[in-house]
Every structure is written in structure tokens, then in C-alpha cells.
Amino acid sequence: MSAATQTAFAAGLFAATPPPAGLTAWNSRAPERRYGVYRNNVSASLTGALSSRFPVAERIVGLEFFRAMAQAFVLLHPPRSPLLLAYGDDFPDFVAAFEPARDIAYLPDVMRLEVARGRAYHAADAAPLDPQALAAVDPARLGDLVFTPHPALSIFSSPHPAVSIWAMNAGERPLTPLECWDGEDALVVRPQMIVEVTPLPPGGAIFHRLLAVGETLGLAAEAAMAAEERFDLSTNLAVLLRSGAFTAIREENPDEHRHHA
Amino acid sequence: MIPSRLPRRAGVGFKPEHFADILSAPEPIGFFEVHAENYMGAGGPPHAQLGKLREDHALSIHGVGLSIGSMQPLDRDHLARLKVLCDRYQPESFSEHLAWSTHDSVFLNDLLPLPYTEETLTHVVEHVDQVQDVLKRQMLLENPATYLLFEESTIEETVFLAEIARRTGCGLLLDVNNVFVAATNHNLDARDYIARFPLEVVREIHLSGHSETVDDLGAALLIDSHDTPVKDPVWALYETVIGRIGPVASLVEWDNDVPAWPVLRDEAMAAQRILDAAARQRAA
């Protein structure tokens, strides 16, 4: 009997129907407003969880619009785990297909950046690579270096200026009219306790992505150069070392190297 | 089984916005309590802060997502995460609620009520046994703030909780605000509820604020909102309990519209004064 009671209680929480049968109160056998407290708690707590993961999106579209969007998402994609830290990873995809938000083309990408920042916040801790680490490497061997990515690292790319829009609405940069609507790339990192979004120079996204999957520095630089003629290796290396995106370096097949030498 | 063993002092629900204040002006806080689910990421600021707090303070880990009152099996993955957390921080106490929050794998993120019957009692007892087996510690179970009742209920809440404690060996977390809220909502006398409560197995008390509204018929309906100071009738109820059982770990919870640290600390100090008075009276 009680399993059925719980099923009916749960089903009614997301429906605009009268409360399920079997509920009561000291003064009424149809405790509509009392059941409504639970309905309201569920809705407010889940949309609230999304608000706290997507504060910049909420700021861009306004509280009311965000809430309506979040409620629509919660109905179709309620959380499947009590781990709300990860709830809403697919909210940006939902927003991309959400008709009323269609005019704000950059919004899903700004939200994807917020997802990446949330993941970085909770990622495992690791000490970033010493910025001087490359100085000790034999210049002839630089091309063979392989980098270990920091657990918090992700590389963000958008066909919209989503990084600038995020930064202005997050209070990281003054709000000014955007002059350039080109796409933008950024590293999302957390070298210590603060999540940082580091804009990438041209070709930087390809370069860092290849390094993050374990390709050598030589191969990553070549591929970035082939894809983007403005790619500049020393600028990108400076970003790499300053950002804390990687934790260690090693030489690919050092034995083989010695053998040839 | 490691027993729940919080210091018999006043504690505070930890909020990250108070971290710097807590570190810069250390005060004698009896213990901190955190919501388990906020510390289930791999690393980052939450663990850095909790690790630091743990160096100098007793800790209570309070779960809000295990759904112990569910008629369906417990989420084993979630229980495993709780185990990892308890192993990492070795808290003085772990507690959860007499409520459910997951159904058919959907997490509803609220503490939902259950009917009290022989059947639900059996389920909850099995779940508490399972939690204590996995964590290898005694857990505390908290009485809920409820807004409605079930026609099928046949057992009083106080009897239901006493029976769970008797069968499983778990302790109870008596939330006196929840008592006041539920008693008002069901037109009962909160003092009667306390008189019937198995106070001998209470290992922790919760104190918090509530808000006031009305039901369909205009009768008082209190909401367990944790967004105000502890209200006078709840303090009075607390003094009654402490007068009867002596000092016990007492937590001030303030989860919404969180005030500045000194306001929360003063609430805990008020609880501490009541504990101190009870200790003096017992010594006399």
C-alpha cells in the first residue's frame, strides 16, 4: 500500500492536478495548499540548483525568464542523482533547442562555459607545472615533450564571443558594447583554489587540445600552425605556462632518442 | 560500530561565506555541521575549507539525499559516496532524515513525508541497518517537519522513531523547530510530542527558524524555512528538553538568507548559555 502512496505522491509533485488520494490534515481531507508546500519546495529547490550553477545565464536573461526556462528543463530532465553538483550539465543543450531563447544565439555557449567552470571548481587538486620547467629542457628536445593535463582543465571554444560575454556579465570585465562578434576560445583552469578563464590566442585551442590528449609539443604546434596561420608558438607557450593548465612534462620515448643520438 | 560522539556543546551549520570570518577570529564553536552532498566533488575549495575546519573542530556530516524513508532500495552509489566522505573526514557524527527524496531514480531534492505503518517501519529499519553496516558507524535519524498526514498511518511518529532506534541501535537527532512546526501544522501540543519522544537516545538537537503561512482553511501552516533566527517558542521547547536530559550537542541551522557570521555565532552562543545553565544546575 505504501509503495503506491509514495508513487502517487511523487507523480503529483510535477503535475498541476489535485493532490493524490490518501492525504489528510487535522482540519481537512483535501489538503491542497499543504501538498502545495512540497510541490513548491521541489520546484524551487531544483530551479535554485540550476540558478546557482548558471548565475551568468540568469543575469543575461533575467530572473523570470531563467526560472521559466529552468522549470521547463526540470520537468523534462529531473535530476537522476542526489549529487546536484553535476545537475544541469545538459541544460545548455536544452536551452539551445528552447524556442523562446532562440534569439540569444550565444546563450547556450555561455552556459557551457559555466558548466566547464563548475567542473573545474570540483575537480581533483593538483599542483600546476612550474612556469620555469621548460627552461631546463634541452631546446633540441622541446618538440618531444608531452604534457599531463591538470584535472580541472578544459578547453572551451565558441563561434560566438561567449568568453567576453561571460566575462562582462560575471563582473570580470566592464560591460561595454562588443565591437567584434568573432568566435572565441579559452582555457578553463583551476591551478589553485580559484577557477580561471584564460582567453586563447589564434590557434591556441587546437594546440592545447592536442597537448591535453597527449600529443607531443612538436606535433601540436605543427597542427596548430597548419590550421591557423596566425598561430604563434611563443605566445601560446607563455599562456600554457602561466595558466596552470598542465601539471607535468616528460619526453616522449626518451630511450629511443638516446638510441638515435 | 563507531558511536555518534559529538561534544555536548553548541555548534553551527557551516556556510562557505563564513569561512574567512571563522578563521580570522576563532571562537569556541562546539562543532560544525555540513551537508554531505556539498562535499562529494573530487577536490577544490569545498574540501580545502572542510579540511581546514576539521583541523580544529568536531564535525557532524548531515546527509540530505539518501532517501532513507523510501519504499524502494537505497541508492548504493550514494551510500558508497557517503562512506568515502566519512572515511576521509572521520566525523564525530553522521545523520540523515526520516524522509524520502528519491523515487524511481528521480531525485526530488526535498524531504518528503511517509506514512507510519508496520510496513514502512520495516523498510526504514532495513535502510538504517544498511547505512550503519556500510558506514560502520552509528547514525542519527532526524524527526521531520511535516505539512500533512496520511490516512493509512497507524503509528505515532514518536513511537515510530523509538522503534527504529530500538531495532537498529541508531541514535536520534531531535529537531525542536521541526517539532514545533509539525505540532502547529497538525494542531497538536509540541510539549506533548516532546513528552512522548524517546529522549534517552537523542544525541543531537537542531535549532532553526521557520516562516508562517496559512492552509486552505486559514489555519496556521508553518514552513521549515531555515531563514530566520530561532523563534521564542522553539527556544522554550529547547530549554525544556535540555532541562530534562542535560547538555547535548545542539546545532543552529540557517540555510537560506544566511546572515553575517556574528549573527549566526550569537545564536549558537545563546544555545551555549542554555547548555551551560543546565550543566551548572546538574552540578549543583
Ligand SMILES: [Fe+2]
Ligand atoms: Fe534539522
